[in-house]
Amino acid sequence: MKKKPIVIGVAGGSGSGKTSVTKAIYEHFKGHSILMLEQDFYYKDQSNVPFEERLKTNYDHPLAFDNDLLLEHLNALLDHKSIHKPIYDYKLHTRSKDVMLVEPKDVIILEGILILEDKRLRDIMDIKLFVDTDADLRIIRRISRDMKERGRSFDSIIEQYLSVVRPMHNQFIEPTKRYADIIIPEGGHNYVAIDLMVTKIQTILELNAIL
Numbered sequence: 001m002k003k004k005p006i007v008i009g010v011a012g013g014s015g016s017g018k019t020s021v022t023k024a025i026y027e028h029f030k031g032h033s034i035l036m037l038e039q040d041f042y043y044k045d046q047s048n049v050p051f052e053e054r055l056k057t058n059y060d061h062p063l064a065f066d067n068d069l070l071l072e073h074l075n076a077l078l079d080h081k082s083i084h085k086p087i088y089d090y091k092l093h094t095r096s097k098d099v100m101l102v103e104p105k106d107v108i109i110l111e112g113i114l115i116l117e118d119k120r121l122r123d124i125m126d127i128k129l130f131v132d133t134d135a136d137l138r139i140i141r142r143i144s145r146d147m148k149e150r151g152r153s154f155d156s157i158i159e160q161y162l163s164v165v166r167p168m169h170n171q172f173i174e175p176t177k178r179y180a181d182i183i184i185p186e187g188g189h190n191y192v193a194i195d196l197m198v199t200k201i202q203t204i205l206e207l208n209a210i211l
């Protein structure tokens with residue numbers, strides 16, 4: 001009988017370095033049986049909402065996400081079935097028309113600002129990480145990334161940060177730190193924490209292979 005895949009959750013504030021940590025772990029096992037599932041790709045579809053309205057959506061509130069679909073997909077992968085993962089477009093603020101076929105794998109890394117907020121998701125995770133980075137570093141990283149990669153202006157990033165991102169972080173994201181098994185300071189360049197995670201995953205995979 002096939003072993004249940006290992007699910008690792010990587011949470012943390014926007015700009016904390018979640019994606020960098022996730023990619024570092026993923027790269028280590030690349031070519032092996034591992035996949036990444038980004039909660040951001042499961043923002044609710046807004047293709048029927050006018051663009052001007054999409055600009056006003058609160059993307060840092062738990063209700064912005066379609067966690068039901070995320071859960072459905074996770075359960076399918078745990079059942080060794082493939083899924084059609086949505087693709088998210090940060091410039092258009094909605095899902096793209098395309099989807100991505102994702103085959104089931106032995107290790108699933110689930111990454112997102114609010115993945116530890118939903119008990120249903122927490123209960124599926126074998127290891128829960130929280131990437132913990134000070135707010136000043138997070139906003140500096142976010143400005144740089146959102147201007148380069150997400151088509152945002154400096155003014156729009158600051159306005160969104162002060163009105164939504166910061167208060168939602170304090171209300172919903174920061175409190176989920178208490179659910180984490182491991183807290184990783186500073187994110188993507190914390191090679192000690194990344195190496196520890198890689199070793200842990202390797203051990204679980206080796207045990208699964210012999211048991």
Ligand SMILES: Nc1ncnc2c1ncn2[C@@H]1O[C@H](COP(=O)(O)OP(=O)(O)O)[C@@H](O)[C@H]1O
Pocket residue numbers: 012013014015016017018019020021141142144145186187188189190
């Ligand atoms: N430890 C770090 N030091 C400096 N920059 C970092 C570090 N970790 C991540 N970054 C950079 O900060 C930005 C946001 O990181 P990212 O991993 O996308 O964060 P998140 O997924 O939590 O929003 C990226 O441009 C990334 O290259």
Ligand SMILES: Nc1ccn([C@@H]2O[C@H](COP(=O)(O)O)[C@@H](O)[C@H]2O)c(=O)n1
Pocket residue numbers: 013014015018019040043059060089090092093094112113165
């Ligand atoms: N249309 C959107 C959707 C999301 N965001 C912001 O993305 C952040 C989460 O992604 P990270 O990679 O930074 O974790 C979240 O804080 C949203 O504000 C957005 O700006 N526009």
